Amino acid sequence: MFSITVNDRGIVVLTGRLDAAQTDRAREVFSALEASAIVDFKDLDYISSAGLGVLLATQQRLKKEGKAIKLVNMNRMVRDVFRIARFDLIFEIE
């Protein structure tokens, strides 16, 4: 199960498992972002390269306009995936 919502403070909240079968839902929300935003990973249990691809495309699009997404509250395994992919050099992770 995966869900993605934007809360009343504009924070993108990810919940559950972002795998290759769930990227359409994630892409739909991220492609609508027009300003810099925080993405909260607190309740995201799992991500694979398919999810990284959606985040990469979002960051590339926003950076062209001088904006960015910042990723917060990752669990240890999700953070490991970002580190191995060297995405910790692309995103601000807190």
Add this chain to the structure above:
Amino acid sequence: MRRQFEKDIRSLDAIFGFLRKFADEEGIDGQSSYVLNLAVEEFFTNIVKYGRGTGNEICLEAFRDGRTVTVRLEEETPVPFDVTRPTKTQFDVPFEDRKPGGLGIHIAREMLDGLSYDYVDGTSRITLIKNLER
């Protein structure tokens, strides 16, 4: 445990269910379970996208021997197609031009303790090994 899955991205939920049941029965820890989920997803989706097999199904087999877990993905195919070969990652490409291609196999390879491919009697077989802490 052994089960066939339709060669379709929509099979992922059932595959994760299979791996969850295996992890529960064998007492696999959460971190190792994450690695196995990720590795199986990356290779399964690669076969779905690029595989040259003739059948509509992929067979998944998982077993534990002491502190070692083995998961195999098998596909009937007329030609060998080794998706475990090191892939080109784009670490040297400038950020704005970078694409995620090849990343999944790289991540799986880094997180696993063993990975091999063999082709016998018309069947491609990918073997994933993960050593457990306990």
